[in-house]
Structure formats: structure tokens, C-alpha cells
Amino acid sequence: MFGAHLDPANIRDEDLDEAARHGERMLAWLETAREELDQVVGAGESPSGLVRARVDANGRVIDVTYGxxxxxxxxxxxxxxxxxxxxxxxxxxxxxxxxxxxxxxxxYDPVAARAELESLLDGEPY
Known part of the structure; x- marks a missing residue:
């Protein structure tokens, strides 16, 4: 469904079935993936290599170390x-x-998902 645009005036039973299946897959994944997502940690280094940082999936800085x-x-x-x-x-x-x-x-396409979310929010970036 990411990126799909349904015309409310012409929704077919197949469209509703696909939307329901997609929703079920997402809910099942969310139930099991929350722990995995909570454990995501990104690592980065400065251009000089003298500064290193770790950030969680929510963008919170976990730590910064200096060489x-x-x-x-x-x-x-x-x-x-x-x-x-x-x-x-x-x-x-x-x-x-x-x-x-x-x-x-x-x-899943993160760019399309973000664009779809922004269009749902009337173009307001989140």
C-alpha cells in the first residue's frame, strides 16, 4: 500500500481486502519488531576520525567519545x-x-512512505 492512491469513489472489494491484509501484516510485525527497533543503534564517526558517536533509533545520542x-x-x-x-x-x-x-x-520504500505521510498531513513535514 505504500505509495498507492485509492480513489474513494471507486474502491473495490479487492482494494479493501489488500488494505486489510497489509494492516494485519503491519500489526503482526509491530508486535514482534518493537524489541528489535528498540535495540537499533547507529554508529558514526567524524571526518577526522577523532570523534565517534552512537545514536538510538529515536535519534537520541547514547554516547560520544573523543580520540x-x-x-x-x-x-x-x-x-x-x-x-x-x-x-x-x-x-x-x-x-x-x-x-x-x-x-x-x-x-517498503522509506521515501515513498515519508511522502505519503506528508501528503496525509497536508504537506506538513514531520
Whole structure:
């Protein structure tokens, strides 16, 4: 159903059956996958390799570690390196989450799912 656009005036029984099957698959997956999703951790590193970060699936920073050369950096450079590591970790967590969803829901397309959600929310990004 991701990306499918149904015309409410022309909904067929087959469309309703497919929507019900899709909903059942999603609910079954959510029941079993919650624990897996809660354990997703993304890891990222700054361009210099002196800063490493880990982020959970919700984007919360778990930890940031600094290599031996980090204290010699200026504060702005260290801040940039820290943000880069956190962003890389967030992207890794997002990729891992999407991988889990693709395993559970064949045909899942995160870009299409986001676009569909945004269209349901009248184009308001979430």
C-alpha cells in the first residue's frame, strides 16, 4: 500500500481486502519488531576520525567519545566534528531501521512512505 492512491469513489472489494491484509501484516510485525527497533543503534564517526558517536533509533545520542587528538582542536572545530559524528550515527540508525522494515514489509520504500505521510498531513513535514 505504500505509495498507492485509492480513489474513494471507486474502491473495490479487492482494494479493501489488500488494505486489510497489509494492516494485519503491519500489526503482526509491530508486535514482534518493537524489541528489535528498540535495540537499533547507529554508529558514526567524524571526518577526522577523532570523534565517534552512537545514536538510538529515536535519534537520541547514547554516547560520544573523543580520540586523543580531540583536546587539541579548537572549540568550533570540535563542535563541528561532534555534530558530524552524531549526524553520521543518526543516518546509520535510520538505515538500520529501514533495513528492518524492508525485511518485514516487502516493497517498503522509506521515501515513498515519508511522502505519503506528508501528503496525509497536508504537506506538513514531520
Amino acid at each position: 586523543p587528538g580531540a583536546p587539541r582542536m579548537g572549540s568550533l572545530e570540535l563542535a563541528d566534528e561532534t555534530l558530524a559524528a552524531v549526524h553520521a550515527a543518526g543516518a546509520d540508525a535510520e538505515r538500520r531501521t529501514h533495513d528492518l522494515m524492508r525485511e518485514a514489509l516487502p516493497g
